[in-house]
Amino acid sequence: MPELTFREALRQALREEMLRDERVFLMGEDIGAYGGSYAVTRGLLEEFGEKRVKDTPIAEAAIVGLATGAAMGGLKPVAELMTINFSLLAADQIINHLAKIYYMFGGQFTAPAVIRTAAGWGQLGATHSQFLEVIYSHVPGLKVVMPSTPYDAKGLLKAAIRDPDPVLFIEHTLLYGIRGEVPDEEYLVPIGLADVKRPGRDVTIVAYARMVHVAMNAARELEAEGVDCEIVDLRTLRPLDIETVVESVKKTNHVVIVEEDWKSFGVGAEVAARIAEQAFDYLDAPVVRVGMLEVPMPYNRNLERHVVPDEADVLAAVRSVVGSRV
């Protein structure tokens, strides 16, 4: 199977969907002539022309507003917001408009727009290093996707473009360069389905996006200690596939949830609450969360590394839940 980067897999998804359906078009800042801030859309302007690959002004609210209208009008826009930090400028359009079209028009209109955006860190400073997926995952009417591998990224983006509802598609900036197997043949990854990235017996580690890789590394180390970790990659945050998590918890009785974002009111909080509701009688230890320290992201490289959760944090958390058992 060919190996592609995360970035290339996304580009393939966009290209294939544009070839498949002429209603699909791209819009965003610097996506055309410049090829995209993270080079995902490179080459697409040349192939599909200006009508289908539109450079826009730096005006996030306008980008999402336009995408919403285009989607209501029957097109399939894939709008890019350079980073999720700037999505706050379009939050009104996303939360108050895009998410509510189907509901407020009583089902007469749908708005099947995809908003692609990037989240991550790497000496970008406090205002450009945020994970805001939780804000959007809170909102009924939106779907929120955050993949961890090139395979999932391609399959989920294609599924998002074909989805009848608005989808916020979040790409981790530190994953764009990772490689992974992506088959030549057509496939989709369904939205709303978690994936067991590593089966195991002793502890369930729930993670998504880059934290899946951190968890995988920790699991390899823990294996040497005789602790067999099962890693559940959520892939989609809304709708949340809690069944897969609960099934895993029933098997392992121990849970660690790893998120790169602040823990307060976060994905980990939501998953932990649902486990308490649906799998309480299967828990053999308190549910433990691993997340970013509750501070704005520092600019200093060492401080930045200190703030973001890493393998050591996951190892400590897993050891704490398996307790004296090992």
Place this chain on the structure above:
Amino acid sequence: MAYRVTMPQLGYDMTEGAVARWRKREGEQVQRGEVIAEIETDKATVELEAFSSGILRKIVLPEGQRVPVGTLIAVIGEPGEPIDDILKEAGIQPAVAAPTSPAAPSQAPAEEVRVRATPVARRLAEELGIDLRQVQGTGPEGRITREDVEAYAARLREQAAAPAPPRVEAPPPAAPPPGMPEAVEEPLSRMRQTIARRMTESKQQAPHFYVTVEVDMTEAMRFRAQLNAQLDEEARLSVNDLIIKAAAKALTKFPRLNSAFSGDRLRVFKAVNIAMAVATPEGLLAPVVHDAVGKSLFEIARETKELARRAREGHLRAEDQVGGTFTISNLGMFDVESFAAIINPPNAAILATGSVQRRPVVRGDQIVVADIMKATISVDHRVADGAEAAQFLGEFKRLLENPVSLLI
């Protein structure tokens, strides 16, 4: 309509039993088929299911007290329905007002210590009927974990397999003959006592005779390997499953071996229900594959797996243990050539099979290597004679040597 729950008869020789544990409380809703109690018989603890839905209005029999089969042990009925007559009939003074809802909680004991245990440990303890206060916690801050409960349950099982206090009615132990070395007295468990009684009864009352045959299992082993290669692990056939099917089919031709001797008559059974001897740490159990003729080989395989598992875990249900019309005892896994078994009353016969062993045999004028299994039938001579037993074994042998016939 109010329904009487009585002490069930869970085996032809059961005369009395006790409720080991009530799984429902008075005033609780029960559904037809739901387990309401665990009944302790001489051999095992068996789950008792409700035969009708309603409220468990009254528990008559406290846990641990032995009563004869047929004794009223509880009443299930509608809320408010009068049940005094039923209770009076059983000689019980009805309460002034029969409770129709859970009794008001009594004053909580002042010094109830909260046991620190994880949710899964609590659930497991409840399932296994374990008092968490007896369990030592090894988790963080002394919390009782799933492993602690499992370890405690394992210890209990070991203790259960070890000596239980002797029965009051047991005869006084005979003084050892002079000259015997010093010994440790090991009282018999209830199950050991039952096995002792029943086997003595069988050997004393049923005149046994034995016939042995050698079965060439070469084809059967090949047949099984071919099928198993295409089956999932849980569906795979054991040699035992082939033996059960072959014996059941052969019995349809020799129905007298599928009967019970009953004084001046023979009770020849219409169904062939094969009891299979299963060794457990506590002793021998014989769960039953009902209607082994009507079931396919694959259905039998699934059922024997499930029965053996339940027998080993001590979870056999009442219906798993009754109705056997013929017994098979297979010691094949222990590398024995052959053995003779004692008939399991009230059956007329029992089939004992040894291991399948690679042996030189003569075929035509050639010596070849074949998979050989010896099967010995023990028959109650009051029921049948040697010729019939030999013919039965001939048919049993023919079926196993042409294993495709087991699929038909």
